[in-house]
Amino acid sequence: MTDRIFVEGLELVARHGVFEHERREGCRFRIDLELHLDLARAGASDRLRDTVDYAAVTRRVLAVAHGPSFHLLERLATAIGDALLDEFPLTEVAVTLRKLAPAIDGAPSAVGVHVRRRRS
Numbered sequence: 001m002t003d004r005i006f007v008e009g010l011e012l013v014a015r016h017g018v019f020e021h022e023r024r025e026g027c028r029f030r031i032d033l034e035l036h037l038d039l040a041r042a043g044a045s046d047r048l049r050d051t052v053d054y055a056a057v058t059r060r061v062l063a064v065a066h067g068p069s070f071h072l073l074e075r076l077a078t079a080i081g082d083a084l085l086d087e088f089p090l091t092e093v094a095v096t097l098r099k100l101a102p103a104i105d106g107a108p109s110a111v112g113v114h115v116r117r118r119r120s
Contacts, residue, residue, distance in 0.1 A: 003039040005052055007061075008032045014065045016076050017099070023069045028100040030110070031061060035084065036092035052088050060087055073097050073113045081117040092118045 010031040015023045035052055042051035064083050070076045077097040084093045098112035 003037060005035040005037070005039070005054065005057075006033060007035070007054060007057060010058060010061060011100075012062060012065055014076075015069045016065075016071070016073070017069075018071050027102070029065065030098045030100055031065075031080070032096040033057065033061070033084070034092075034094035035088070035090050036094075037088075037090050052090070057084065057088065060084060073099060073111070074115070077113050077115045078117070081115055085117060085119055090119065092116065 012029055013026045014029055015026045017023055017027055035057065037052060039051060060083055061080055064080050065076065070079065077095045081093045081095045084090060094114065094116045096112060096114045098110040100110050102108065102111050104111065
């Protein structure tokens with residue numbers, strides 16, 4: 001399948017990280033999503049009910065990100081992907097999660113992970 005919806009540059013502050021101060025004060029994150037599904041029906045009908053509502057996807061991602069804290073970016077990205085597969089008719093989801101301006105020697109602008117999950 002080659003059809004996909006993307007959401008790019010979702011930015012938020014959330015309380016995730018290995019260090020206690022990251023979970024207490026919060027960190028800035030940027031999230032990009034690729035949502036894989038068959039878009040033929042929506043392409044023919046021009047009806048929202050035949051596709052995935054971007055706003056609903058964004059709300060779900062924010063709910064996960066503002067939920068319980070995780071130590072690892074890998075865990076947060078996986079939780080987001082799993083939640084989207086559970087709630088929406090996707091065949092596959094890819095989540096790119098970046099922690100912006102992490103407190104790391106060398107001052108990288110971001111660190112992050114990219115996970116891809118498929119419906120089993």
